[in-house]
Amino acid sequence: MKQKRIACILFFFCLMVAALFLVNWDVFHFSEIFQISRTFSGEIDDKGEKILIDDLVLKTGSYMVTLTGESTGPENVYIIRQDDNSVISDRIPEGKFAIREIIEIKDTIDRIQTLVDFASGSSSLTIDQIDFKSGHAVYKESILRHAVISLLLILAFLIIFLRIFYRALYCRIFKNLSQPEAERVLLFLILLTILVSIPFFNQNYVFTNDGYYHMIRIEGIKESLSAGQIPAWIHLFVLNDYGYGEGFYYPDLFLYLPAVIRLLGFSVLTTYKLFIAICNFLSFLSMYFAVRGMTKSLYAGLLSAMLYAFAAYRLIDIYYRGAVGEVLSFIFIPFVFWGIYEIYRGDCRKWWLITIGYTGLIFSHMISLAIAGAATLVFVLLHISRTLKNRQIRIAWLKAFMASMALSAIFWLPMIEQLIKNDVIGDVLYSTVSYTIDSERLLSVSDLFVGFAPWDRVKPFLGYPLLFVIFIGIGARLVEIRRKSTDLHLSNYLFFFGLLAAFMSTALFPWQWFAWFYNRIQFPWRMLVLATPLLAASGGILYDSIFEKNERTIFLAALFCFCAAVTIPFFHEVLTNRIFQGSGFRLENNRIMGAKYLPIRADKEFVDKNRNTVLSSDSSFHNEQYDRSGLNFSVDFLMSPADDQKVTVEIPLLYYYGYQAKLTNSDGKEIPLEVYQGPHGLTTVDIQGVNEGKIQVFYEKTILQKIAEGITFLSVVFILAAVIRKKKSDERTIEKD
Template structure:
């Protein structure tokens, strides 16, 4: 057996020596993509926790695009009453699968293709990050493999259906690159910090909040560099301002909504029991879904090996002023924060906004990215010969595939068995769009009551006669026989930004959280109401577009000057 293995290894080494490095890297990355997402070739897709919610978002966006609209309030939700996903939950990347649906593609197929594109983008940014830090193809390949096949990311895709968090994997490596450039190398490349944070904010707010916290720590540890070259701090401020400008079309309208009304999001979610969501050390490193924890898996045993590699003498002494050792320290801090040994209750008394992360295991995201980057760097330094590198790479792929097969294989086996043999599970149903926990409903809006109410206009005046037609969230209404105090409650959930074409009428929110039109003594008339967004929302779209264009021009000129220099 050993002889056969050595013979196979020798042939592999000979084949690798004949290949160009570029072709070899592309071949391995392609194989990695197939390992990660090859199961998507199986027809249909298992029921992940949030799958219906994600498919609903894509389908609703597609319906709006077909009407020529870019929505903030989504169509099709709550019997066409509308639901403001787009005001509170970044959806920019979802335009891609939504456009595919508009072109005639099945929504599940569009979702699968989007997962492929997101994975390719994640591979690209992780590779770029490590290549920027250490200029090593092998280190970049190892890092990409660790991140792409990591248990937490795989669970996010196939079991949790946490699409927004999966997208956040794309942007965290760019934030690391931006921090490295601003603090330690070329601060004129600050734009990676802005692109990373903007992308993170527009995909997953919780990941954005986590990275803001870690950035504060990175800056604190890099204070010596800022003291030596004070211009670096100026570039950090510039990156912050530009980030705000890039995301302003989403940030400020969201804040405007939250200041104008109360929502389930702002009154209930922040009370999450973060301390109660911790994991034991065994659960942190054993990458299996635990039924009692709703299928959340740990980071995997492979990262124990990464942590131990730090203490190999070839990785040098621990230096707190190095970005890699800061990543290592913050990964350890995060692991501690996921365990019961971390004083969450005390920390939250001082830093109550941290409760927005909801669950301590959210930190598995940053732990996975940080340790993936470090795993590539440590492997490059420790494995010096080609044979060592090939063996180490094979080892990490094996360690990653075991939990992958148990988690994803188990998910698919159960789904296929219960859909095709027992018939206990039905394929994904999008006849009713999922609102998840209804976080973006205004207080007073009850989804059950809305469902029972139906698509009707009601009034406090029994004698009032009303007819209406609708196109999406645009209602054309005709009424007559109204009393002086009459009002109409429309089949629309109230969000600030609805506009009516009759200035004599007044829009307010009803006690049930619906759009109410006060007729103000008008006995008869017609009006059209639609969600057009607020003036602030309309202005900040231009701010974001102009800021983004300015960043692109800056990148072009900076890159051109660097090549000429």
């Protein structure tokens, strides 16, 4: 028996080594693909050099370069240039071509250019793709990525090893999580996550309305963290590193997770897919906890999590809209209605559930916060008598509110400061079209009650799983239900509010009475962000109430098969019409969707073209040299203004409140300068009486930002201390018993 155990352990160890080899065999392989897709025509384009790839960084090693395309003339030439010196140059053959060249890089090169010299006599030249590949090159990103994957793999094998061979130790380490019931729940939620993430199981790009924009946000935070900007209120990378202050207005705390994944060497596409998968899992987990917490029923929790997983609007947000803010909101809304239930059920000690829900919403999506806040206000007004009479309920609400505001101070205090101190293009907290109703954005009843429809309609729908909840729910309430229970009453409550929220997404709701709110949430069908979790929770509780204990497992399996089957057309639509080639995928830093958080005088087209140019009101101003590093920009200048006049200098950084500047004159004396938003929305200073020197502009946290950080930090410390104290108190109580 002992020998058999040893043999099994050795086999397990060999299996782990084999798995590690499979994930690490390409650790030193390098592959960079550029989708060029450019055509030069003799009728339109001038002859001469055309840059295809600029400033590619390559480490020491041997690289195979492959150019593919088609040429109709014999005089075109391709050039691979290293630091302005030609490495390889040769003629491009006529017809379709796949040119392969090997280049040797002896030292890390910061600038590899790939160009073509286009001969105007040629009728056309098309470059489709350029690949750089190496079988042995050492890149930090690759090493980090493989190290992380290896550590996670080792951790997974270690957990399985303990689970199989050292069960007692496994139970001591994981405690409640080691119970068979908890393991089954965890595996079921992981299975749901895998199933609803199927369209991401490839190397391609799933095109969504806003997904590209959120990837740019992630990249901006990643670059800001790399430059030491914490918190990353102002995003680098965007608009040629001009510093886009989106973090002041659009909450992005949870995007720090994918930003860190990017820092660990994963591609932006892989990072985005991993992040959405994590959000999926956490959404199902929060729904399971919420419903099980309210009903004390495992099956009700699993049924609700399943309906939540396959809910059409949630999948539309992921695969059609790319609405990351709403995807995050789906994690926290269940905590809101769970906390409300507990408080009005009589357990006011669980006010912290509301704090989790609302703090998460504040850091996720302001519009979802507004929707959840409005719904909560309606609920409180419906129960105003009980709320006013019960002191414990009022105290619970006050605690939840104060804790949420304290924890989120790091976001809303700097936002308010920026709104007061610096005007931006967009309407952040209000709408300028408060009394206008766009009927095109309203759903009809037939739009809403659809099981599946292609996204070319650009209108969401409830989908089969939640339609099933509604039809079964109405039918069950019209006939006598086998088991009457408190849980069924809760299901009715959730069902009513879920239907009301869904109804509010249609043209039948009198939105003209609530036009301000209508314009604040932009699309009334965003009310489905509330209807979806309410109906999913109601359905899970209802099914649990209808079926007897010995019937529930069969129904759970049947509902799982039904939900998976009716989701197939949805995924088929995504995989057929929304998938684009992922190789060579790159983010363009000038695509910022409306640019509503730009300073009010800024123009993104101007910024994109201006690059590192320092602007001056004096024509004699000469930029001797400049240096850009993160949110710091310095320029050595020389000028000769007439009559000692004031000269305005615009530095190529977008203006947000908090920028500081100083002038060092030719004698080495430092002079502080006032910074303001200039005529192009840039950080701007005025100089007078100094004709030569250095201007340095840099971002420094304001006093209010430091106070906000302090409030949030102390709140987190206080809450952690309270949790630890309570845990120790509970342990002492158990020991006494």
